[in-house]
Amino acid sequence: MAVTIKDVGKLANVSPSTVSRVLANHPKISDETKRKVREAMEELGYHPNLQARSLVVKSTKTIGIVMPNSTERVLENPFFPEVLRGICLEARKSQFGIYLTTGATEEEILxxxxxxVHGKRVDGIILLYSKTNDQIMDYLLHNNFPFTVIGRPYQNAERITFVDNDNVFITKQITEYLIQLGHKKIAFIGANMEMVFTIDRLKGFKQALKENGIAYQKELIVYDKEIAGRTKEKLAEILNMESRPTALVVSDDFIAIELISYAEELSISIPEDLSIVAFNNISTGKYMKPSLTSVDINIFQLGVEATKCLLDDITYPNSVMKRITVPAKMVERNSCCKVAE
Amino acid sequence: MAVTIKDVGKLANVSPSTVSRVLANHPKISDETKRKVREAMEELGYHPNLQARSLVVKSTKTIGIVMPNSTERVLENPFFPEVLRGICLEARKSQFGIYLTTGATEEEILxxxxxxVHGKRVDGIILLYSKTNDQIMDYLLHNNFPFTVIGRPYQNAERITFVDNDNVFITKQITEYLIQLGHKKIAFIGANMEMVFTIDRLKGFKQALKENGIAYQKELIVYDKEIAGRTKEKLAEILNMESRPTALVVSDDFIAIELISYAEELSISIPEDLSIVAFNNISTGKYMKPSLTSVDINIFQLGVEATKCLLDDITYPNSVMKRITVPAKMVERNSCCKVAE
DNA sequence: CTGAAAGCGCTTACAG
DNA sequence: CTGAAAGCGCTTACAG
Structure with a gap:
């Protein structure tokens, strides 16, 4: 049905091999022949069957993206479109296509x-997240399949190329920012504790406390998983504590926004009674009231770098493992202020 | 290198054909043979090469997604992740994969x-948008390739399966909502005027005016393209008009949020001085101040239905063209109020 | 500079 | 119930 290399050859009076060679713009084919063949292609509306080609050259020119969990709310987060934008940009430069996982559970995704991998659908994979005990990462590693991860691998980091922010550092920095504003009772509201970035951020948070002589209080650490669905109660609990926090480090702008809304219901003013700094710097953050002080983690760049690394790894397999640190910086707005005396 | 059907056959003492048949769970293969072959597969860690299979069966089990423009700000819009969530959910049910375009210009995307299409990468395509004079849609149509579109095709709608909101109706409805609040001077801030949904919404807007005996004023129609980068001036212009509007119908929450911010700089209070109803119902809308009255267009469902239709079309080619209307409804919050006397 | 042949890994009539 | 053969559409040594 579809027009093939044979048809083109027939029309141009050359063998299929020759057609294939002009397709690859092989240097040893005469210009005359090339012209003839190209004309025939044009006339027949020929386009190569990429599957057939892939089968023999063993390369698909497509990269696979593993998303956390396609049906979850994760996708609501601007992280996903932003990172994809970076990936697309870089992939396009090298004429690579994008293939997405659709799975809802880790098992499905695996x-x-x-x-x-085995079906030869992609030449390499980008993992959009890093969690502890990730079967998928293990699988990729054991099969020696090219992949890069966005986030720090919890294990085997020395054998994996990855792109990440310096989460320890930036979180330490923002915590110190709060400390400098006079806050001593600071709570940490993390995302899922299986996520490595949560682990790293907590580490930076603790470092800041320690270096500033503030005792670490376990009660002031909360994970998203615990709050899911009951943000309100959890917040009330925290705010009714004997030693109640005057500031919050929150792992995600969306959570921060929800928290603010609940806080207001409890007549707690932001930032006067409670300072908040969050992460991701969503585009509506600056229009909130108060506007959100948030860490811009440069999601787009994360996507770009991860793709560059992967493409490198595909072209020069088993070369050096890289680690790229993408700078993150706090965007100061109005959700924090000096602690009330 | 990779283990093939041959290797499995050798180990199980059967022909490659037989292995292929147990792969397809062909009914005429004895249980005994199936067992043997499956054991061999297990032992060798065999996984079929999907490319090779695709080449012969002429089906890829993947659907292509055409995004408006991957590097643009479009992706910031929650439309994209939301629609993808719906698509993934449906695709997964039928074991279909997702392939994404990465192009930045219409030419690249084409x-x-x-x-x-010709490279046989996908079995069908979902167009995530509908614009006037769309080369891509024309191409797909002329090649009789299975595709569905989210949005109303501007031309050839009778030959195309599509999924859409009733944009005329819903916009008429929200405009009447404003009219009932006493507004007579209502401006329409549309997105790109090449988008069919903009055309439809404008139509509904005009209908509402007409049926309520309000004269249509050309000066009160603005398109995003014109405002891009100079929202402020454009708004100032509108607000300084002799007959200045007291209400706005805005095609997108993000634009609405920006508008509100500028309005406030001009000391125009929302909603007292200016009522606003927008589209898309972004998740942060309810936390804005004032909270945003917005039309929920049910993006997720749009993705689900488009995928269902496409999958149908792939399995039963050239059957009936379908058109699905996904309900949209206004979520009333606090960005509108009665017009000041 | 070009062609004939083998092969990528699978499926599927055709026989038996 | 199973195998040998042809073929999907391409690429690439090997010859010449």
Whole structure:
């Protein structure tokens, strides 16, 4: 049905091999022949069947993206579109396509990854997240399949190329920012504690406390998983504590926004009674009231770098493992102020 | 290198054909043989090469997604992740994968689409938008390639399966909502006027005016393209008009949020001086001050239905063209009020 | 500079 | 119930 290399050859009076060679713009084909063949292609509306090609050259020119969990609310987070934008930009430069996982559970995703890898659907994979005990990362590692991760691998980091922010450092920095504003009772509201970035951020948070002689209080550490669905109660609990926090380090702008809304219901003013600094710097953050002080983690760049690394790794397999640190910086707005005396 | 059907056959003492047949769970293969072959597969860690299979069965089990423009700000809009969530959910049910375009210009995207179609990368395509004079849609139509579109095709709608909101109706409805609040001078801030949904919404807007005996004023119609980068001036211009509007119908929450921010700089209070109803119902809308009255267009469902239709079309080619209307409804919050006397 | 042949890893009539 | 053969559409040594 579709027009093939044979048809083109027939029309141009050359062998299929020759057609294939002009397709690859092989230097040893005469200009005359090239012209003839190209004309025939034009006339027949020929386009190469990429599957057939892939089968023999063993390269697909596509990269696979493993998303955390496609049906979850994760996708609401601007992280995903932003990172994808970076990935697309870089992939396009090298004429690579993008293939997405659709799975809802880790098990499903793993199956898809296996299919991608063995089914020869992609040449390499970008993991959009890093969590502890990740079967998918283990699988990729054991199969020596090219991949890069956005985030710090919890294990085997020395054998994996990854792109990340310096989460320890930036969190330490923002915590110190709060400390300098006079806050001594600061709570940490983390995302899922299986996420490595949560672990790193907590570390930076603790460092800041320690270096500033502030005792670490376990009660002031909360994870998203615990709050899910009951942000309100959890917040009330924290705010009714004997030693109640005057500031919050929150892992995500969306959570921060929800928190602010609940706080207001409890007649707690932001930032007067409670300072908040969050992460991700969503685009509506500056229009909130108060506007959100938030860490811009440069998601787009994360995507760009991860793709560059992967593409490198695909072209020069088993070369050096890289680690790229993308700068993050706090965007100061109006959700923090000096602690009330 | 990779283990193939041959290797499995050798180990199980059967022909490659037989292995292939147990792969397809062919009914005429004895249980005994199936067992043997499956054991061999397990032992060798066999996984079928999907490319090879695709080449012969002429089906890829993947659907292509054409995004408006991957590097643009469009991706910031929650539309994209939300619609993708719906698509993924449905695709996964049928074991279909997702392939994304990465192009930045219509020309680039068209090339990618041609590659997808002729290169046999996908079995069908979902167009995430509908604009006037869309080369891509024309191409797909002329090649009789299975595709569905989210949005109303501007031309050839009778030959295309599509999923859309009733944009005329819903916009008429929200405009009447404003009219009932006493507004007579209502401006329409549309997105790109090449987008069909903009055209439809404007139509609904005009209908509402007409049926309520309000004269249509050309000066009160503004398109995003004109405002891009100079929202402020454009708004100032509108607000300084002799007959200045007291209400706005805005095509996108993000634009609305920006507008509100500028309005406030001009000491125009929302909603007292200016009522606003927007579209898309972004998740932070309810936390804005004032909270945003916005039309929930049910993006997720749009993705689900488009995928269902496409999958249908792939399995039963050239059957009936469908058109699905996904309900949209206004979520009333606090950005509108009665017009001041 | 070009062609004939083998092969990528699979599926599927055709026989038996 | 199973195998040998042809073929999907391409690429790439090997010859000449």
């Amino acid at each position: 199956q898809e990854v296996i299919e991608m | 090339q990618e689409v041609i590659e997808m």
